[in-house]
Amino acid sequence: xxxxxxxxxxxxxxxxxxxxxxxxxxxxxxxxxxxxxxxxxxxxxxxxxxxxxxxxxxxxxxxxxxxxxxxxxxxxxxxxxxxxxxxxxxxxxxxxxxxxxxxxxxxxxxxxxxxxxxxxxxxxxxxxxxxxxxxxxxxxxxxxxxxxxxxxxxxxxxxxxxxxxxxxxxxxxxxxxxxxxxxxxxxxxxxxxxxxxxxxxxxxxxxxxxxxxxxxxxxxxxxxxxxxx
Numbered sequence: 001x002x003x004x005x006x007x008x009x010x011x012x013x014x015x016x017x018x019x020x021x022x023x024x025x026x027x028x029x030x031x032x033x034x035x036x037x038x039x040x041x042x043x044x045x046x047x048x049x050x051x052x053x054x055x056x057x058x059x060x061x062x063x064x065x066x067x068x069x070x071x072x073x074x075x076x077x078x079x080x081x082x083x084x085x086x087x088x089x090x091x092x093x094x095x096x097x098x099x100x101x102x103x104x105x106x107x108x109x110x111x112x113x114x115x116x117x118x119x120x121x122x123x124x125x126x127x128x129x130x131x132x133x134x135x136x137x138x139x140x141x142x143x144x145x146x147x148x149x150x151x152x153x154x155x156x157x158x159x160x161x162x163x164x165x166x167x168x169x170x171x172x173x174x175x176x177x178x179x180x181x182x183x184x185x186x187x188x189x190x191x192x193x194x195x196x197x198x199x200x201x202x203x204x205x206x207x208x209x210x211x212x213x214x215x216x217x218x219x220x221x222x223x224x225x226x227x228x229x
Contacts, residue, residue, distance in 0.1 A: 001028045002028075002112060003028075003030055003037040003038065004037075004038075004041045005035060005036035005040055006039075006040045007040055007043065008040060008043045008047050011040055015151050017087060018224075018225065022050075022086035025048065025050055026081055026082045027050065027051050027053050027071075027081050027082075028041055028044065028050055028052045028053070029053045029086065030052060030054035030058055030097055031114070032093060032097075032099070033061050033095055033096060034095060034115070036130060042064035042065070042067050043064075044132075045067040045069075049068045050069075051067075051069040051071055052071070053071045053072075053075070053081075054070070054071075054072065055098075055099060056072050056097065056099040057096040057097020058095070058097055058098070059072065062213070074104055076089070076090070081201075083105065084104070085104040085105070086101060087099070087101065087102040087103075088100070088101050091113070091115070092116055092117050092119060092161050093116050094117075094159075094162065095115075098116075098118065100114065100123075100128055102113075105169045108132075108228045109129065109130045109131050109132075110133070110134075111130040111133045111134070112133075113133070114134065114135075114137050115188070116164055117159055117163060118132070119164070122217045127172070128177040130180065130181060131181065131182050131183070131228045132172065132183040132184070133181060133183070133184050133185070134187050135172070135184065135203075136163060136187055137187075137194065137199035137203065138164055138165065138189065138190050138193070138217045139157060139158070139163060139166070139194045140165065140193060140198045140199075141158065141165050143198075144158060148192065149193070150197040151220075157193070162190065163190075165166070166198055166203075168208075169202065169203065170205060171206070173203060173206035173207060178207065182213055182229060183213045184211070184214050184219065185215050185223070185226075185228045186199050186216045189217070189219075200214065213226075
């Protein structure tokens with residue numbers, strides 16, 4: 001599992017919709033310390049005796065460290081969990097040692113990129129030739145500019161350590177090798193500063209076509225399992 005910002009009860013309920021028992025989780029991987037990613041980690045780990053993996057920077061600012069087991073990793077070094085190769089990579093975000101992940105198993109690669117303000121060459125290198133990709137399209141710049149957020153929050157979201165706009169994510173798609181891509185999930189779409197339609201349109205333009213495997217992840221629902229062939 002990557003991150004957990006929900007309560008243990010809500011997380012368990014969402015897992016049950018996918019027919020997953022929490023006890024079957026091998027590890028919780030943490031990207032960074034912001035509440036919507038970390039607040040539920042300790043409670044879930046304690047309830048089901050799950051190991052938690054994170055960078056030492058994230059651990060230093062974690063408030064609730066009372067968990068059964070903590071494992072540390074370096075954001076430039078790969079490791080293995082239950083036969084899956086996990087390759088973390090650092091990202092620009094306003095957190096302490098934040099990272100994202102690429103997972104490899106049986107020749108297939110799944111990339112995850114969210115909560116990042118700037119696309120770097122290293123990020124593009126990590127996400128080349130993924131078979132599946134979860135990609136943040138957080139905001140539409142014009143909606144953010146004219147929206148209700150306070151000026152300081154607008155600056156944070158749009159800044160180099162904030163979140164990716166639809167256009168930034170589309171540019172990333174245009175700069176990586178997507179020839180093996182079977183699934184692309186658009187995620188972290190702001191309910192205030194974006195729409196699913198705008199995010200999808202930007203990514204479709206970058207891909208050059210509208211594949212049936214392109215999805216926008218809803219915030220209040222659980223997506224079905226997707227099979228990588």
